[in-house]
Amino acid sequence: MTDDSTLSRRGLLRLTAGAAGVAALPNLLTPTPASASGPAYVDDLAAPAIAPNILADDVYPIGLFWPPPRKQTTEFRYEQIANCGINVVSGGNDMVNMPANTKMLQMAAHAGLRALPIDNRITHATPCPGWENAVRQTVAEYQAYPAFAGFLVHDEPNPIHYPRLRMITDLLAATAPDKLGFINLVPFYTTPQDGAYQEFLRRYVEQIDPSVVSYDHYPLLTDNTIRPTFFVNHRRIREAGLRSGRPTWVYVNTVQHGVMKQPTQAELGWQVNVALAYGCKGIQYFTYWTPENRPDHFFHEALIRKSGCPSAVYGWAWELNRCHLQPVGRELKHLVSHAAVHANEATLPFGTERFTAAGSDVLSATSGSAVVLGEFRSEPVNNTRWLFVANRSYTAAANARLTIKPEVDSVGTFVATSATYQPTLLIGTPAGQAFDVTIPPGGGKLFRLALTPPA
Incomplete structure (x- = not known):
């Protein structure tokens, strides 16, 4: 979070790990007139750096922040994490030094x-x-442990610390290139900061040279509104990742705290599916264990209650991770996000791009319910495209019709249970074929489209 009325991992880290010198975004950036510049469709991909194992393998990273405390660091608790479909555990809570981390x-x-x-x-x-x-x-001490995947180096750093952090991450990369030096960024919450945030991201990528561009943005508020900068934040992070050839990660909110509401099952899925449509290659939950005895905010129920019992959110995350996010994420992890656009919305959210046929490789028209369309391709480019369709709403089902271009030969619908693509029924004539998509509130669906090979 970026204002003093809310608590984020930055605040928790400062209280547990003694992090110092981190300022809120309004102090990092000088607001500038709002800008919607920057590409929605990106075809020139920068050459990626050598990737740590966690980014290079085929497992989609599903992480957590605020792990079980030291007294609850047991085989049972970590089997409980794995059973939920989470595969990356970050430090935090009272797990911030070698004695605690050894057991973790x-x-x-x-x-x-x-x-x-x-x-x-x-x-x-x-x-x-x-x-x-x-x-x-x-x-070297950590290298002895097979689970060690890197360090959570810093959270929401002030740019004044970039030179020091660059020296740390460079040394980590030279010492253990297969491990991740992970840094997470602050978002922005007011529309006039858009232009300054783009400069903030440019400086971060150039001065830190990170392996991954990660940030957090919790859009759902207790007054049942959505932060106006939610989608444009996704857009700016996506652009920063594409321009530098780096994957992007995002934290999603699981728990009511401050002005952030407790998400429903559909709202939890909506945060994840919007992130997938915008090309995110890693999802992390804030928080897993519910923080307690905080001096600044009261946390309600995250995945695991303060008592140690799973909450309803744990069950929602279990179903989401195992039945949707991991199988879909595996398909998308090594693909290039070619487009992230909104379709069938009369008024676009701030900073987003509207679907156009000219910008799509596979679609000529859309109609019906509002959806977010994420279009993907392989690298190098071949005759296959992938389309992820996220429901724009977390309160109502989406029913949309997507008209394909003549050069699309076939469409397959991804079936998560079998990790296969089943033929999708096409309607209309070959000159104007379409397929219908029905998506539950907050949901998303993946399709694979085959193009006619060039003559």
């Missing part, structure tokens, strides 16, 4: 999970005589 890494390995621990020797590393050897020694 052991339990994570037992459950087949990967871990991004917090260690103050990394987070607070300051260039001075001998600092490189100290960091290398810390990395």
Whole structure:
């Protein structure tokens, strides 16, 4: 979060790991006139850097923040995490040093999970005589544990810390190139900051050279409104990732705290499916264990209650992760996000792009309910395209008709249970064929479209 009335991982990290010097976004950026510039369709992909294992393999990263506390770091608790379909555990809660992290890494390995621990020797590393050897020694300690996937280095850093963080992440990459030096960014919440936020992202990518561009944005408020910058934040992060050839990750909210509401099952899925349509290659839950005894905010029920019992959100996340997010995410993880546009909306959300036939490789027209269309292709480009359709609404089902271009030979609907594509019924004539899509509130569906090979 970026205002003093809400608590984020930044605040939790500051209280647990002693993170210092992190300012809220209004202090990071000078507001500029709102801008909607920047491509919605991107064809020139920058060459990617060498990727850590967590980004390079075929498992879609589904992570958590605020793991079980030390007293609850048991085989049972980590099997419970894995059973939910979560595969990445980040540090936090009171898990912020080697003694605690040792047990976390052991339990994570037992459950087949990967871990991004917090260690103050990394987070607070300051260039001075001998600092490189100290960091290398810390990395060596963690390398002994199979679950170790990298470090959660910093959360929502102020740009004044970029030079120091760059030195840390460069040293981590040189010491353990298969591990991730993970940094998460602040979002922006007022529309006049759009232009400044684009400059903020440019500086971040250029000055940090991160392996992944990650951020958080919790759009659903207790007054039942949506933050006006939710979709444009997704757009700016997507553009930053594409221009630099890096995958993007996002945190989604699971728990009422401050002005953020407790999501319903459909609202939890909606956050995830909008992120998929915008090309996100990793989803993390804020939070998993419910924070308690906080001096600033009361947290209601995350996936695991303060008592240690699973809440209804755990069950929703279990179904979402295992039956939808992981199988769909595997399909999309190594594809390129070619388009992220809105269709069938009379008034577009701030900063978003409307669907046009000229910008799509596969669709010539749309009608019906409002949807968000994510179009994907492989790299290098071949004759296959993928289309992810997210319901714009989390309160009503979407019924949309998508008309395909003549060069599309066939359409397949992804079936998550079998990880296969089944033929999709096409209606109309070959010159104007279409298919109908019905999506539940907050849901999303994936399609694969085959193009006629060039002569």
